[in-house]
Amino acid sequence: MLSQKTRYAIRAMQHLADRHGQGPVPLSEIAETQNIPAKFLTVILSELGRQGLVASQRGRDGGYWLALAPAAITYGDLIRIMRGSLALVPCASRYAHEKCTNCLEEGKCRTRALMLEVRDRTAELLDSIRLSDRIDSVPPFAASDSDK
Template structure:
């Protein structure tokens, strides 16, 4: 499951992508438009600036803008920056691998084998979609689908 931080980060970066290349947004504008708490947004934008994704400019005409073209920012990278991994379990992580507590040896664990496939498919999808790609309308939620 995506953390709230990751979801907020994606929404903030989508907002900035909509303004690219010339637009700049102030923090309050992003917070209000995307329903993100301002204190949380400060942390998120600082982290994205350190990662080279966002530029900030102080002053009256200041604000935040993407440091890269939206086509160069993949959703998979955003998740990795904010979450550390695309894997659902630590033993399936490519870059933050850890052995699971209370588990079978990795070479025998079918759950790990399954989670490696899930991680690879998730990475393939998220790494193929960028902030420049249109994300079409959201389907209506229907309770009967549950």
């Protein structure tokens, strides 16, 4: 599952993408509209700024904006920056690989093979969707859907 920090980062970046080209967006607007604690949002936007995705201006007319065009930023980029990996288990991570404790030898582990496939397909999908792509909201799951 995505961490709360990663979900906040995605929502903040979607907000900035929606306002792309309209000048600096105040932190308070992003925090209020996206229901993100302002202090936590500051940390997230600073981290995204260090990675070159967000720029900022201090002062009365200051705020944040995307440092790149929304078409240049994929959801895969965002998740890797905030989470470090798309893999569900450490032994399937391409950039943060670690051997699992209490597991089979990697070359014999079919769970690892499955998780590598999941990682690759997830990366393919997330790297194909950009902040500029339209993503519509969907209705909540019905009670019977949540059991699946």
